[in-house]
Amino acid sequence: MEKTIAVLGSTGSIGTQTLEVVRENGDIRVAALAAGRNIDLLEKQIREFSPLLAAVWEEEDAKVLRDRVRDLDVRVVSGMEGLLEMARIPQAQILVTAIVGMIGIRPTMAAIEAGKDIALANKETLVTAGHLIMPLAKKHGVRILPVDSEHSAIFQVLHGEEPRSIRKLLITASGGPFRGKKRQELKNVRVEDALKHPNWSMGQKITIDSATLVNKGLEVMEARWLFNVGLEDIQVVVQPKSIIHSMVEFVDGAVLAQLGTPDMKLPIQYALYYPQRRYLPGERLDFSALRQISFEEPDEETFRGLALARDAAERGGSMPTVFNAANERAVAKFLRREISFLDIYTIIEEAMERHQVIAHPALEEILETEAKTYEWIESRWKH
Ligand code: NDP
Ligand code: MG
Numbered sequence: 001m002e003k004t005i006a007v008l009g010s011t012g013s014i015g016t017q018t019l020e021v022v023r024e025n026g027d028i029r030v031a032a033l034a035a036g037r038n039i040d041l042l043e044k045q046i047r048e049f050s051p052l053l054a055a056v057w058e059e060e061d062a063k064v065l066r067d068r069v070r071d072l073d074v075r076v077v078s079g080m081e082g083l084l085e086m087a088r089i090p091q092a093q094i095l096v097t098a099i100v101g102m103i104g105i106r107p108t109m110a111a112i113e114a115g116k117d118i119a120l121a122n123k124e125t126l127v128t129a130g131h132l133i134m135p136l137a138k139k140h141g142v143r144i145l146p147v148d149s150e151h152s153a154i155f156q157v158l159h160g161e162e163p164r165s166i167r168k169l170l171i172t173a174s175g176g177p178f179r180g181k182k183r184q185e186l187k188n189v190r191v192e193d194a195l196k197h198p199n200w201s202m203g204q205k206i207t208i209d210s211a212t213l214v215n216k217g218l219e220v221m222e223a224r225w226l227f228n229v230g231l232e233d234i235q236v237v238v239q240p241k242s243i244i245h246s247m248v249e250f251v252d253g254a255v256l257a258q259l260g261t262p263d264m265k266l267p268i269q270y271a272l273y274y275p276q277r278r279y280l281p282g283e284r285l286d287f288s289a290l291r292q293i294s295f296e297e298p299d300e301e302t303f304r305g306l307a308l309a310r311d312a313a314e315r316g317g318s319m320p321t322v323f324n325a326a327n328e329r330a331v332a333k334f335l336r337r338e339i340s341f342l343d344i345y346t347i348i349e350e351a352m353e354r355h356q357v358i359a360h361p362a363l364e365e366i367l368e369t370e371a372k373t374y375e376w377i378e379s380r381w382k383h
Contacts, residue, residue: 006031021272032091047069054069112136119272126144128320128366152270153257171234172246208335213305243261261284326351
């Protein structure tokens with residue numbers, strides 16, 4: 001049967017790679033695309049993939065785009081209503097959530113309620129609303145198919161295994177561009193240095209998150225929801241070359257891993273065709289050239305992103321939202337060169353310290369917590 005998908009965040013790093021997978025396979029239809037402000041690229045994508053619906057954030061941009069694609073059979077919508085409409089589009093069976101930020105939560109919930117499987121890249125969804133998303137997916141009988149490479153690796157390893165035979169998850173981390181450095185050396189690092197990821201080419205925000213280890217922290221929180229494993233049974237292992245994408249230790253002591261060259265198209269394609277595997281062009285692992293794979297423990301004292309994330313996850317409820325929102329704002333400030341690299345940790349820590357946890361936050365409370373965290377940072381860290 002031919003598959004039809006909708007792509008939320010089609011102009012970003014994951015979005016464009018998703019469309020490459022679609023292009024290379026030639027048997028997936030694209031029913032809807034949504035982007036933020038890059039209407040030039042969105043127009044090109046509309047011309048190539050002929051969706052029925054396209055969503056952009058600002059109505060101003062929607063007007064311009066509508067005019068540009070007048071010759072085509074596509075409807076252009078805007079705002080949150082637009083995102084919700086594209087997420088529910090009846091023709092699609094899968095929504096790819098390649099948008100960045102908590103703005104992805106509501107469309108993801110809308111798609112689940114409409115019975116669509118979710119190819120999930122957007123980390124914020126499970127980190128902040130995992131307690132709402134997982135039961136909702138269960139209720140509607142839809143799958144959450146992980147796109148993040150670590151979670152996809154675990155998902156691949158668990159294929160055909162019983163959940164109760166899992167002993168622990170081993171999430172691998174590259175350690176980022178500053179691996180091996182100490183606090184003193186991180187004081188004056190520049191944005192350009194932080195953006196140089198050793199192995200993966202990704203959006204700016206997640207690249208900074210890799211440098212702080214916040215990304216790994218978000219991944220631990222995501223994994224806990226996806227695979228229903230306790231925090232104490234999720235271990236982070238540094239494996240600098242990103243060859244092992246993650247592993248699972250089973251109750252009998254067996255450890256299974258998924259390996260490969262770092263290429264997001266593999267997890268994207270696996271999610272789109274699950275449980276089928278398709279040919280994927282690209283570099284293969286060459287073990288004669290590789291020779292060795294090395295491991296280290298993460299330096300949690302220097303790169304506090306992981307420890308702060310664990311703390312947020314343990315306190316639970318609305319705390320992961322504060323962690324995530326504070327980090328998001330801090331990273332934006334760092335990218336604008338308003339704060340230093342180490343200030344990112346200070347902002348997260350201070351935001352968490354002053355927050356009163358709401359134990360089982362509803363969606364409205366999650367979004368309110370996000371807004372309040374932003375507000376506080378803007379007043380406390382005025383530029
Ligand atoms: P990018 O910044 O490259 O792309 C983000 C996408 O979201 C863009 O298409 C952007 O549109 C769109 N967007 C932003 N705001 C809005 C909005 N208000 N309305 C509609 N669309 C919007 O991010 P990545 O692709 O790197 O990451 C996306 C998500 O996937 C993140 O949650 C990230 O953590 C996760 N992820 C990414 C990985 C990677 O390799 N990149 C790996 C694993 C997870 P526009 O550009 O047009 O403004
Ligand atoms: Mg990852």
